[in-house]
Amino acid sequence: MGVSTASPEKGIRLVTVDFPPVNALPVRGWYELADAVRAAGRDPENRCVVLAAEGRGFNAGVDIKEVQRDSGHSAILGANRGCAEAFAAVYECEVPVVAAVGGFCLGGGIGLVGNADAIVASEDAVFGLPELDRGALGAATHLARLVPQHLMRALYYTSRTVSARELHAHGSVWKVVERAELLAQALELAREIARKDGMLIRLAKAAINGIDPVDVRRSYRFEQGFTFEANLSGVADRVRDTFAPGGAPPPPATEEASP
Known part of the structure; x- marks a missing residue:
């Protein structure tokens, strides 16, 4: 259980998250993930990172039970900072970074894939921000990198999810594959990237980040200020108390891909 790394072939580092039962990460998990991704990027032998997960789904966001057990604010502060570090580690x-997404990708999962360079998803993958149903805010910054602005807003306000096929239609998912083929297809894309010159691919990553129209770290931290305000006001606890974890919540109504 936790975050593990492997080198399945030359030039590729595989970072795998495994926090049963649903990959809802505790505070330490977000920092472990950030450290693993940053270390993989620093290694001069690597030219691409594949971010994957074991279990039912890719990521169910923050461990709500950890937050609920805390009578103060240390858990929510830890989650805020840990998420910010993990998301930034992927972007920076x-x-x-190629994200291999199977099953549900919710909350903090959107922060990870929204900051990834490419996404390969399984047929059963669903993406969404159920934050308003969980007494939280945030990651609209990253959802806006996956879908157009007005769709992002509708998804955010309703807590609906979208399918991998929908995101493929919007161009944000590279390929949709059978679940059994997910990792192999993500590695295939990583292999193609890793064939490039190591120095040149690093320069390319820095150059593309440099022309990004949105400063994702600053934008997300701005959102997190409202998350903390919701906690100080008590509204976050009121909403969280109606959420009963015990597995990933069933995805809300899903927007189907446009014909």
């Missing part, structure tokens, strides 16, 4: 990784 010195080499491209």
Whole structure:
């Protein structure tokens, strides 16, 4: 259980998250993930990182039970900072990051894939921000990198999810594959990237980040200020108390891909 790394072939580092039962990460998990991704990017032998997960889904966001057990604010502060570090680690990784997404990708999962360089998803993958149903805010910054502005707003306000096929239609998912083929297809894309010159691919990553129209770290931290305000006001606890974890919540109504 935790975050593990492997080198399945030359030039590729595989970072795998495994926090049963649903990959809802505790505070330490977000920092472990950030450290693993940053270390992979620093290694001069690597030219691409594949971010994957074991279990039912890719990521169910923050461990709500950890937050609920805390009578103060240390858990929510830890989650805020840990998420910010993990999301930034993916975005700032010195080499491209390919996310291999199977099953649910919710909350903090959107922060990870929204900051990735490419996404390969399984047929059963669903993406969404159920934050308003969990007494939280945040990661609209990253959802806006996956879908157009007005769709992002509708998804955010309703807590609906979108399918991998929908995101493929919007161009934010590279390929949609059978679940059994997910990791192999993500590695295939990583292999193609890793064939490039190591120095040049790092320069390319820095150059592309440099022309990004949105400063994702600053934008997300701005959102997190409102998350903390919701906690100080008591509204976050009121909403969280109606959420009963015990597995990933069933995805709300899903927007289907446009014909």
